[in-house]
Amino acid sequence: MSQKVLVAGTGISGIAAAKLLLSKGGEVVLYDGNEKLDPEELKKKFDEGATITFVLGELKKTDLLGVELAILSPGIPTDAPFVEMIRETGIPIWGEMQLAYHCAKGRMAAITGTNGKTTTTSLTGEIMKSFYDSVFVVGNIGEPFAFHALETTDETVTVAEVSSFMLETMTDFHPNVSAILNITPDHLDRHKTMECYIETKESITKNQKEGDVCVLNYEDPVLREFGETLKDIKVVYFSSLRTLKQGFYLKEDEIVYNDGEKETVIVNIHDLKLLGRHNHENVMAAVAISMNMGVPLEKIQKVIKEFKAVEHRIEFVTERFGVKYYNDSKGTNPDAAMQAIKAMPGPTLLIAGGYDKHSEFDEWIESFGGKVRYLVLIGQTRDKIAECAKRHGFNDIMYAEDLQEAVQVCASYANPGDNVLLSPACASWGQFKNFEERGRKFKEFVRNL
Incomplete structure (x- = not known):
């Protein structure tokens, strides 16, 4: 990736993307609309002699000369005027997560939804670490994927919390297991309509194919209907309100898995350290993801009993x-x-x-x-x-x-x-x-x- 790339945004995602591109031999134009930023302070974030130039304030068409790719930080709206200008020039637009995915190796579990992402991602990551040697937990949870992409190997498992903002700029992003936990109104200041927000969340599956898995909340009517449209990939449902012929569900005080032939008790909810029905749903989603990523049940059961609530979530x-x-x-x-x-x-x-x-x-x-x-x-x-x-x-x-x-x-x-x-x-x-x-x-x- 030795081309000239524009990176928009000087926050943690933008810096991570710029460093990844530089390590791959690229030339970086780092842009931020805040003209008051100090270029000398920004330079300190990079190695001496890095092939990087800074553009602050207004981005002009002349700044795009020779640029072959643009990387947006997640907080930048895709309809911002300067993004429209980039689009008009025909330069491809990616997000930091898409860039990191393009450079990484190994298998991927990706989790989205309006609520519960951080708890589910953290728990899934802990389960993976109990069984696999090389595991990275990245994305909206705090660590940009770009910081770790080049550390991954063919044996690595990456667990990613993926926001709707990140999904807007995905191209060939392809998780082996995806999960959409729920969809309720959020970020309508950015997405404008619920239809757009729903479509963006559901796009996490767009590159999945036969052999891949999507985990969905059966009690979310939007997701239940969406699951019926997924013909090539395996759909696994979870429910906190009813028993399912196949999938994960809450049965009295127990989380149960039905493989279509028999029930297996996963855990009694009173043995969990997480409060509330929504957390029981998060546990079911994490278990479904982990089982479909090949983690043995006994490893899963041990971790979910020990796992405590993540910071800032109840x-x-x-x-x-x-x-x-x-x-x-x-x-x-x-x-x-x-x-x-x-x-x-x-x-x-x-x-x-x-x-x-x-x-x-x-x-x-x-x-x-x-x-x-x-x-x-x-x-x-x-x-x-x-x-x-x-x-x-x-x-x-x-x-x-x-x-x-x-x-x-x-x-x-x-x-x-x-x-x-x-x-x-x-x-x-x-x-x-x-x-x-x-x-x-x-x-x-x-x-x-």
Whole structure:
């Protein structure tokens, strides 16, 4: 890959892509629309003498002379004006994940869906590591695939959390096993319509062929219907609400696998450290992926019993004066936040609000079901959420100027036996760099009470 390549974005994905291209002998033009960035600081991220030039601010057609490929970081909308200009020149457009896949070796399990991706990817990765020697867990979970692509061998198994933003720029991306966990409204500020969002999620299967596997949630009507259209690849369903003639399902307190002839008990849910029905679905998906990647059942069973919740996803923080605090900063849309409320063991004071992704909050408010004692709102969406809550007859609402004040308000109003839950139902942007920073700050504020 010794051609001249434009890399758009100087965040972690863009830097990873640029380094991968340079290591393959390429010449890189690194572009960012923020003209205030310091080229000298950017240079420090690369080896001395690297064949890289920097373009900051406006990208001109002359900057594309000799460029044979463009790599977009996931956060860049594919309809951005400069991307349209690149497209008009006929230069192929890839994403960082697609680039890394093109350079990597071995087998791939790829996981997408609106909610549950991080937990399922982390658990699947731990299962794989219990059996295979060379395993990488990459993607939207935090580590760009491009950082590890050249470390892979024919024996490597890569487990990737794949966002809809990443799927927009895939060309020949081809996982051996794919999984779509669920589809509910999210990122409509980017995808504009649910139809576009659904089509983007389902495109994870577009290059799969006979011998490949797709794991789908039977209780998601969109995915159940989609599964019926997949003729060449094997479809494996999981369900938390009914028994299936074939697949994985929750039967009373046990997760069961039916191969079409007999049932095999995988685990009793009371032996898991993960809370809530949505996590039982995540476990079923991880088990289905792992079995179809060749991991023996006894290895799978050992790992799923030991696995703890990932950071920022219904993560128990601490107990103060009889009140338990939970960090669900990863609950960045109403459906994810609904799952966190359902998982709470008792009366809850809920901290919510943040960046407006054009979500609707009605169903989320309805899910409170008498469990939420107070709703403490912060961020750009707080008025929108408050109005929605009042329409649904929920009036125990308080405002806070920031997350620190919200934690203090909850500590003042909580009774022993209550839970305080940060599950914003909104993105973190505007107040925080990302949901991880928001979650870390929440834990810091709680521990300083």
